[in-house]
Amino acid sequence: MPIYEYRCETCNDDFETLVIGSQEVSCPKCGGPVHKLMSCCSFKSAGGDFKTSGGGKSSCGSCSSASCASCH
């Protein structure tokens, strides 16, 4: 199931939603336009400060859901 994290461009609310195909996503609070965020794991590893030792993709798998909040 592809779950992506989005941020509202109007109220800056972050939320995660399940996206099927090319379904359009809008803010659940204000209905405004949103843009997709990178997962927090790939964002941190790109910054060079957070490197998983061996197979970072396995830890990123759980990060796309609830445990993602612990990365912030």
Ligand SMILES: [Zn+2]
């Ligand atoms: Zn909004």
